[in-house]
Amino acid sequence: MEQIDHDVLPGPRISVVVPTFNEAENLPHVFALLPEVHEVIVVDGWSQDGTVDVARELRPDVRIVMQNRRGKGNALACGFAHVTGDVVVMLDADGSADPREIPKFVEALTNGAHFAKGSRFMPGGGSDDITWLRRRGNRALNQLANVLYGTRWSDLxxxxxxxxTACLPVLQLDHLGEIADERRWGDGFEIETLINARVAKARLSICEVPSFEYPRLHGRSNLDTFRDGMRVLRALAVERWGRPGRGAAAPTVEVPRQVETSRPEVAASPDHFDVRS
Structure with missing residues (x-):
């Protein structure tokens, strides 16, 4: 895989991918907190509340991508296909994730990680949104994932x-096809689990980053605890046994040259681990 070259850049170009569906009321808050980035890509699921118009009004340079199927996973896949920066940031549009944390994620990458994974359950993280039931379910699924994939995640x-961006081929996400009112496997909320599993199987270097989750500002979440919990469970099984497992040859993903010298320091940090070891 081609190595990223930052020799002439002051820092990595950050592409923020924001899936949206009827998030017009939340975008002013989210966009106001964004740090300076290379591009913001809003992937819209054919909203009916003027989300796209609001995004363009708030940020004239926003890139709008219309997803071709339904679901968050499909939205992310469509957005990733249009990224032109060096770093991809996955950011929800409901106000639950704080855009001001983006520099922490980018710092983890420039210190040597391939993948910076947010965690609400490590020191410095937290949540005002997760319910007791979802917390228990997440803990159980997280423990299962660590057994299946040999990881030490705290928040699946x-x-x-x-x-x-060089890691995108590892994710193997499907963004192709004509516009259709359908949802294929991987198009739903199981997308985070699919990404985590594929990154782990490729033995990429993962750094967990403490993150705080806030309640959704406006509107209703499409997340269903039991339905989507079962999709996550299925994703863990399908990715472990239904696709090439940890023994498969891992593709080569190069960390940019200018950050290689700081890698040993990161490896000694308690919140950094390398699934290749």
């Missing part, structure tokens, strides 16, 4: 992540 079901 959290969608605030960042990674080098």
């Amino acid at each position: 079901c959290y969608g605030y992540n960042a990674f080098w």
Whole structure:
């Protein structure tokens, strides 16, 4: 895989991918907190509340991508296909994730990680939104994932992540096809689990980053605890036994040259681990 070259850049170009569906009321808050980035890609699921118009009004340079199927997973896949920066940041549009945390994720990457994984359950993280039932379910699924994939994650079901664009081929996400009112496997909320599993199987270097989750500002979440919990469970099984497992040859993903010298320091940090070891 081609190595990213930052020799002439002051820092990585950050592409923020924001899936939206009727989030017009939440975008002013989210966009106001964004740090300076290379591009913001809003992937819209054919909203009926003027979300796209609001995004363009708030940020004239926003890139709008219309997803071709339904679901958050499909939205992310469509957005990733249009990224032009060096780093991809996955950011929810409901106000639950704090855009001001983006520099922490990017710092983890420039210090040597391939994938920066947000965690609500490590020191410095937290949540004002997760219910007792979802917390218990996440803990059980997280423990199962660590057994199946040999990882040490503290928060499996959290969608605030960042990674080098060079890692995109590892994810093998499907964004192709004509517009259709359907949802294929991987198009739903299981997307975070699919991404985590594929990153782990590729033995990429993962750094967990403490993150705080806030309640949704406006509107209703499409998340269903039991339905989507079962999709996550199925994703863990399908990715472990239904696709090439940990023994498969891992693709080569190069960390940018200018950050290689700081890698040993990160490896000694308690919140950093390498699933290749």
